[in-house]
Amino acid sequence: MKYLVCYMTLGYPNSDTFLEFIDKSQNLGCDILEIGIPTNNAKYDGPTIKSSYKKVNKINIENEFKNLSHIIRKPTLALTYLEDHENDLENFLKMMKKYNFAGVLMPDLIIDYIGEYKKYHEFVKRNELNDVIFVSPTVPDKILKEVSEYSDLFLYYGIRPTTGIPIPISPDILVKRVRPLVSNKLIVGFGLSNEDINSVIKAGADGIAIGTAFIKKIDSEGLDSSLNLVKELRGILDET
Amino acid sequence: MKYLVCYMTLGYPNSDTFLEFIDKSQNLGCDILEIGIPTNNAKYDGPTIKSSYKKVNKINIENEFKNLSHIIRKPTLALTYLEDHENDLENFLKMMKKYNFAGVLMPDLIIDYIGEYKKYHEFVKRNELNDVIFVSPTVPDKILKEVSEYSDLFLYYGIRPTTGIPIPISPDILVKRVRPLVSNKLIVGFGLSNEDINSVIKAGADGIAIGTAFIKKIDSEGLDSSLNLVKELRGILDET
Amino acid sequence: PRDPPDGEFSRIDLLNEILPKEILRQQFTIERYIKIPDELREKYILIGRPTPLIRAKGLENALNTPAKIYFKYEGATPTGSHKINTALAQSYFALNEGIDHVVTETGAGQWGTAVSFSASLFNMKSTIFMVKVSYEQKPMRKILMNLYGGNVYASPSNLTEYGLNILKENPNHPGSLGIAMSEAIEYALKNKLRYLVGSVLDVAILHQSIIGLETMKQLEMIGENADILIGCVGGGSNFGGFSYPFIGNKIGEEYIAVGSEEIPKFSKGEYKYDFADSAGLLPLVKMITLGHNYVPPPIYSGGLRYHGVAPTLSILIKENLVKWKEYNEKEIFDAAKLFIKAQGIVPAPESAHAIRAVIEKALELKKNNEKKTIVFNLSGHGLLDLTNYDSMSKRLI
């Protein structure tokens, strides 16, 4: 079985729709939830997710977490940049723990904090949360292999330089190259098209992460379409 | 035995001295006499011989020939440029014949009249004179081989571009290269030093031709010195 | 690469719109080797690749050093520098997606020359925005690009909104590389053409790696081991292209990147995210940089005035796998003169930086009587910089 990791920005496009998306997507095939914490500094996110952060920048994070905590039935991760928490990481982790989050995913941990990643990793663990590590194709093989063993639940591999922009790449080549280095589960994300999904799964990925596509569907066609997309993706994964 | 060909400009430096040089040089070792006919157009002669022509340009050639005819005991050649005789060659040849010349040597025959050399050669023969052919290193092998068979008495090989100027060359290399092409006797001349003489003889020449050196001796030290040089050259040739 | 957090548009998305798809694919791939397509390979052969690897016997003699010195001579290509290696590849991949016209900017002119000839080889059109002050001071570069069929415009020009706005404010604006690049990108976008990138991006270094790969093979063919590898650094593509194959294959014991003391990026630069280009149109990259707003002094080595160091090279320098050196113009000029008299080749002033480091190293080896082998990349010739050398000699002596 291949994993479907479903991303949604916290409270997007509004609290109710957000909660409905999270609630229903768990029935339609999402295996893991990934919740984006709004920030002005979304270094590795593309324009769609960035603008979603802007639209919800007035929400009360703790309120949203509380509401969310009642409906989550699948492992749930918070996606947040370490740079935003350098001074309050402990408080943030404690709040996550309190509201039933399974773990945290910090996309800048390995890229911008490579020298201290173990320290932060231990810190997350001490707060009894899973630390899911994010890596990109620019991470050297040796480091990628090492951190993949540290990573909890799975290793998150972002195959494009940013989310949601279909930079032409060769997903199969990228995944085939890292697969033998990773003994952990390997989840692939960042701008995946349907074709990409097929090819990364064939290349040995254990699952995929989708985000921008859900937000675009909500924006253009509404919640139902985005939920249909969850179903559709589940179907694709089950067929491969 | 190696041949010594002695050159002297007709009537140089004056009739008497000229005749004395010719007379005595035959006793001192000259095997063949080569008499230069004064001209303003000494294309292949160096400054010494050229200036000797200038100094005697008022002589009466026929008178000089007549005096000469009484004392020559060795084969005697006239050195003259064909260019000077294009219109009166027959008369000139007849005069030579009359005064006991053995033959003629025209240094421009092969170089400037290559297309018609056989015609002129036959012409000389019809006048019952030997035609000694002159070649230089610029004459192609094929032509050199061919004309060496036509040449009477010997083939005259001028190893420098002009007489009397010690252009640095490699006489041995030049002579060794033509020797196998020439079944005739091979006489080498043009600016030979004593060292050159040794090396051309060792390289297979049958003899040498000397001219500028005699004139220079006469000019600087007088007739006796020039006759001593004949003796000296004879000595060198006999030793090699 | 990443986008600035506050950008009004995505630079990464912009790449997507102006670069050939295969170029982007190569930029973001992790393949260790990428096969050169046959048609492109043919063009590399046509321009005289492999370029010669030459023993610098004259320089060795002049220095009386026990070291052996070799140089890979990229100046032997028709356009006179390594730039052609990536210009050809980018043109080819643009053509492959049906584009018949490429656009770029040029400062000193080497890059524009390479692009206009590459376009000519593939029967494509080319448009080059040349910084106005260079356009006026380097007429021969313009003539050469024209002979290759390139359309060369002094930038700021009236061909773009961007240029028009600047000219409105100051009709005598001397131009800058940032302005020329903005014009080129606008022109490419508006006319649905492709924009070619001269250096810094990984993909440019990838294309330049033909230099190092050839050098490795050539050394192997003559049974020679490289101990010390040296190159100059503008954006980093000639140094990277030359040295990375050696570094990756663990051949050699020392790698030296050489910059200009007047553009002190190695000694004074910070390691941080900065725009890859002075116009701020390309994504942010993490590199050693003097800041994309840095205004370089007018040194003769136009190609070394770039504010940063390619991200991969920045990491290697940070990790101490590659050493760096910086020299001033006087030192460079003296090194160039010595090389010219000893080898006859007039080096591009940029490449003379590598020569300066080679000389220093060779003399150091002489002091210790070490018989090591130095190999350096002579990235271009300076025949079109002769008037520069003349001014240099007048200014520096």
Next chain:
Amino acid sequence: PRDPPDGEFSRIDLLNEILPKEILRQQFTIERYIKIPDELREKYILIGRPTPLIRAKGLENALNTPAKIYFKYEGATPTGSHKINTALAQSYFALNEGIDHVVTETGAGQWGTAVSFSASLFNMKSTIFMVKVSYEQKPMRKILMNLYGGNVYASPSNLTEYGLNILKENPNHPGSLGIAMSEAIEYALKNKLRYLVGSVLDVAILHQSIIGLETMKQLEMIGENADILIGCVGGGSNFGGFSYPFIGNKIGEEYIAVGSEEIPKFSKGEYKYDFADSAGLLPLVKMITLGHNYVPPPIYSGGLRYHGVAPTLSILIKENLVKWKEYNEKEIFDAAKLFIKAQGIVPAPESAHAIRAVIEKALELKKNNEKKTIVFNLSGHGLLDLTNYDSMSKRLI
């Protein structure tokens, strides 16, 4: 060679006083092969010999010809033309007889460039008398010679009696090749130096034969047969050096010597004795000539303005072993442009004459669908002639 009948001095004797002895020996030898001394051979390697033999695939494509086209690229030498081949040899043999200073004249500058660098390579001084009008119009050539350590003087100069006399009559005299040569020879004689000869003499062609010998070997290495050999003719040394080894070894079926229609020596020249040089200081040689007093029009191909054809080449042409062609400047410029766009290399305008003949031949072969192999000598690059190309394009279009 011979002296004029009415000369007040012997030119052959003058050779004796100004040329290195070994040069004279080689001039008058009949050895088929002369061994290159090891020290000289080392310098040939240093300057990048063997120069590349390149398949002109770009030109073939542009002409869509079934013919294969190769060119031997002498422009790949550091000084940019074949001239270095004899400059090195003459400098070496001068040094060998204890001379530390060589002298020559130069017009367009290629020869002076070659001599000044050759002298530098042997740590000798060099003095170059450069025709004043070129000195003023080609500043880059002067800069380059200076970088090589050459002393360059505008001729007429005040360094010689000859120059002083001319300047006394006309202080603004533009100079001529004959005057420059007279000055160089006087200067060499007065200071007991050696004078170097750029072309025409057999010995120069002998040294240039390294071009043809290398080409033969390179063709053999790739299993290719040369059918048609083409080169341009100034004095004849590049053409002779390139083609004689083929002619002598009976390789190839057609040899084409190319001149300028504006200097119509092939079509209008007489076969006769004439001075080898316009100053009348060298011996008479029998050659095809327009007369040593011929005043050539100011065509861009400065190297083709010589009044005669080397004696050996003259014979070969007389004997119909070598064919000739002449083209006008418009035809040359068009050929150069085609070549530049197809191959990237800017040819010297002189060498572009060979290219013009290659194009004609290749199109002829196309018409008859003949798959022959054309090999030509690209005797030099034209990077320092770019402003000439610009004027040409303005004048001819």
